[in-house]
Structure formats: structure tokens, C-alpha cells
Amino acid sequence: MNIALIGYGKMGKAIEQVALQRGHQVTLRIGRQNRDEFSRENLVMADVAIEFTNPESALDNVLHCLDAGVPVICGSTGWNERLYLAKEKCAISNGAFLQTSNFSIGVNIFFEINKRLAELMNDWPEYEVSIEEIHHIAKKDAPSGTAISLAEQVIDNLKRKQYWQLDAPQQDELVPIKAIREEEVPGTHRVHYHSAIDDIEITHTAHSREGFALGAVLAAEFIRHRKGIFTMSDVLAASDR
Template sequence: MKLAIIGYGKMGHEVERVARERGHEIVSIIDINNRKDFDSKGFMSAEAAIEFSRPDSALKNFKECFDRNMPLVTGTTGVWYKHLDDVRETVINNKLTFFYASNFSIGVNVLFAVNRFLARIMNGLPQYNVEIEEVHHVHKLDSPSGTGITIAEGIINNIDRKRRWVEASGVSSDDLVIHSLRDGETPGIHEIVYESDVDVIRVKHDAKNRSGFALGAVLAAEFIRTKKGFFTMNDMLNL
């Protein structure tokens, strides 16, 4: 496939490496200093763009792609999630192609599925409190992580006694606490911890490097090649 990369930081470089390894051609790389290249022949020749930029740049980049009818895969996390419903509406109304994931790792998406399943069981076992712990590198801009929020939503949607996620220690028993730590160059650790007076159940994903995220994003670009619509990892992995 001919692919464009938007955001050429840690993830952009990893996407480039993985995409080339899978036989794809990188026809355009856009970062903050060459945004005029959205109008380049290279960009316009792409069959899909893969975007990993900054939380506050994501929506601008989506618009550049939507205006050019460019299929888009995005992994950028953070503030733009508040506009998710608007983005979905724009995509559907204009018959565009859009794929987003708060985490492209296959393993983390298995964790999401296990999390939902476990939460349904734990809904009937009120002796367990639940908390989430996430650890990332010190350069990460958003907190809690998009993955932490997705895990929290999986719990809140399935456990009646948890109503909202909070970052500090919970003030109310229906708060679900997410502990966010920033440490060195850690690519990403997420852990769901259920605790009662007599035991602790921990379910944990620990990313060894960024390759798994990049591979998931490239697989997503391959997945949307002939499709129109709004897609997530659930569509691709059928978990």
C-alpha cells in the first residue's frame, strides 16, 4: 500500500519501519514544519494516512485528511476524545474512512476484552474494590492514558457500583481511581487490580517496546483499504 505518515516522532518512526517491513511504500511524511505537504502529490497519492501527533494537533490533522477524502488511521490520544461523537458524525455523513484506537497493541485489546468480562463477574462481588494503575514514559503529554480511560470505561459500563473515573484517591466509593505514574522510558504498563480483605486479583499488560502499537496501526491501514466508515479495534479483531 502507499501510506502517508502524519507526526514523525517516536511512533511515526516506528510506523515507518514496520510499514516498510510489511512491504508498504511511504509516499509522504508530514510533521509540524511541512504541513503544506498535505497538498503535495506524494500525500495525495497515499491510499491511507497514519497519524500519531500531539493531543492538541489531532483534530487539525483529521480535517486536512477529511478535506482530501484521505482514509485515516489515528493513534493520537488525549483531548480530542471529547469530540469523538462529532468526528464519528462527520465521517458517517461524508462517507469518509476513519480508524482510531487508544491502543493499537493486540495484547492490550485482549486485555480490554478480559477487563469487560471480569467486570461483569465482579459486578456481583461487591467485596472487591477495583483500581487501575498505568505507567508510561516521562514525555507522555496526556494523563491518565487513553488506554487507562478505555479500561475505566469497560469497568464503569459493567460494574454498577462504579460511576466515574478519577485521578486522585477516590473521595467516594463509586469513584474508580486511575493511578498514573510517569517513569523513565517505559512504553506502557496497564494493570487492573481488584482487592478484597482476603485477596488481590491483578490483570496486567506490559508493552516491551513500541513495535506492537505500530504494527496494529499498519494492520488497521490494511484493514480499511477498501472500506468506508468509522472503525475501531473491535471491528478489526472481532474480540
């Protein structure tokens, strides 16, 4: 499979390493220094594009790939309010698109545990919930897309919670999120339930970028011959790695 990497920083290079290990080729690498090479002519040489840039450029990059008829998966976070535009474009162009807050297989398992724990807590109103995420200082969006996904899952499954907010005090209907930035932290997420009697906490800690990179390549393999809008749940359900 030929892959176009849109974003060639630390994450893009980690994806390239995993892709090569799995027998794929990288036919296009777009970074800050060669944006002029991000052309339709170069894109169509790829079977799939993998986009990892930033919230400001993600939408334009995805639309450009869909315009070229290239299936695209996107790991950029912080642009959820414009995500519907990419989905509309995908539907109109009969393309293939997958965006996720986190490609890690472990995180997606963590998501399922989070949903179930929130559901169980409906019977135990004495527990208050909060979320904490820790990332490297270069991460631009806060809270992380993964933390937002965790909060939305809690809200969907725990009836007494209605919304989330960054750096907010504990309130009845609120899921507060705390975002911490430290040197060289790939990503840590904690969901914490507190009561006067005890605490319950689930944590996912990434040790490197390899887990995210593997998930991105698995998503590229999944989407290559498909049409439509997909999630990582679709990828994991079909994975035969």
C-alpha cells in the same frame, strides 16, 4: 499500499519500519519541521493516512485527511471530547475513519479480559477496583487513553461503578486512576481489585513500540477499501496476518 504518516516521531518511525517489512510504501512523512507539506496534493498520493501526533492537533489532522478523501486511522489520545466531530465529518464525506486508544493486539485482548473480570465482580461487592498506568515522561495526556478505556469498560460492566477520576481516593461509585511518568516506558496498565482477604490484578506491559506499530499497520490494511467508522475490534476480527 501507499501510506501517509502524520506524525514522524518515535511512533511514526516504528510504524514506518513495520509497514516496510509488510511490503508497503511510505509516500508522505509529516513532522514538526515540514507541516507545509501536509497538503491535499501530497495526501491524495496515499491510500491511507496514519495519524500519531498530540491531543491539540489530532482533530485538525484527521479532518484534513477526510477532506482529501483519504481513509485515516488515528492513535492520538486525549481528545475524546471532540471525537464526535471527526465521526460526523466521516459520515458526511462518506469517508473511512478509525480511532483507538491503543492499537496493540495484546492490549485489545487485555480489554476483553478486563470486561469479563468486571462483569464477574458484580457478585463480589467486597472487592474495590483501581487502575494504574505508567508511561514515558514525554507522554502529554494523563491518564492515558488506554487507562480511560479500561475505566469505561469497568463502568459499563460493573454496576456499582459510575465514573472515573484521576488521583482520587477510593469511593463507592468511583474508579480511581493513577498516572505515573518514568523514563523510557512504552506503557504498562494494571487493573487491581482489592479485598480484605486477597488481591486480584491483571496487567499488560508493553516491551517496545512494535506491538502498537503492527496494530496501526493492520488497521491501515483493513480500512483501505472500506467506508465508515471502525474500531480495533473490527480489525482484529478481520485480520488474516
